[in-house]
Amino acid sequence: MDQKTISEGKTMALISYITVIGLLIAFIVNSDKKNEFVKFHIGQSLRVWILAIALSIVLGLIAVTMGMGFLRILQWAPWVLAVMGAINAYNGKMEKLPIIGTIGE
Template identity: 60%
Template sequence: MDQSTKEQGKTMAIVSYITVIGLLIAYFSTRGDKENEFVTFHIGQSLRIFILGIVISISVGVLVSITGLSILSYLSYAPLVLMILGAMNANNLKEEKLPIIGNIG
């Protein structure tokens, strides 16, 4: 993939990491003729983050209610850290997979 393709999709790649609405905006704005491989890669990474966020939220809720260890609720910040890391990669025009979840799917 050449540098100009990455530059054209940089904004949408960053937007894909900003909440689910940003993910949907990036997805629908790059469909059809405007498809960009760089944006598609970051949309996939962002989707994995949001799925992980849902899984962690449910798991932490159950674990905290069973064990009473409220310190486990700090695991809920993991998707936020991954979103920031993904947005930084998009800003730097990198196509690096995110740690832990980058190879899933």
Template identity: 55%
Template sequence: MDQTTIDKGKTMAIISYITLIGTLVAYIMNNKEQNEFAKFHIGQALRAWLTGIVVSIIAAVLIVVTGIGLLSYLQYIGLILAVIGLMNAVNGKAEKIPLVGDIG
């Protein structure tokens, strides 16, 4: 990916990691421009947020079943993945986020 593509798509890539709504906004913004860097990070952000939602639901069920409150910390996985992706976007890198970057 060339530097011009990265520079033009960096704002949309960063926006995509600011909540699930930000991902949707970045997706709509990128529909016109079709920037590859932004498209990559929008996909990574979507994976991070959906992973967070799924893990939160699983953690909630496990907390109710087991009574182990420490499992509530699992809910931060999506946020941690999003922060990793955000740092990659800010630094102009198209690196997949850990664990879920290859899904889909």
């Protein structure tokens, strides 16, 4: 991928990791431009936020029903992955995120 494509897409790729709203903004803005760099990071970000929602539901149920509130610390995992993805986007890298990066390919 050429540097021009990466530099044009850095901002939207970075925005895609800033909550689900940022993901939606990046998706809408990129729907016209079809930047491959942004498309890659939108896909990675989508995985992060699906994981966040799933973990929130599952760990919330476990914590309430079994009294294992300490498991709720795992809800920070998607935020860590989002920061990793944002750093990759800022640095112009197309690296898949650990654990979830290849899901759904």
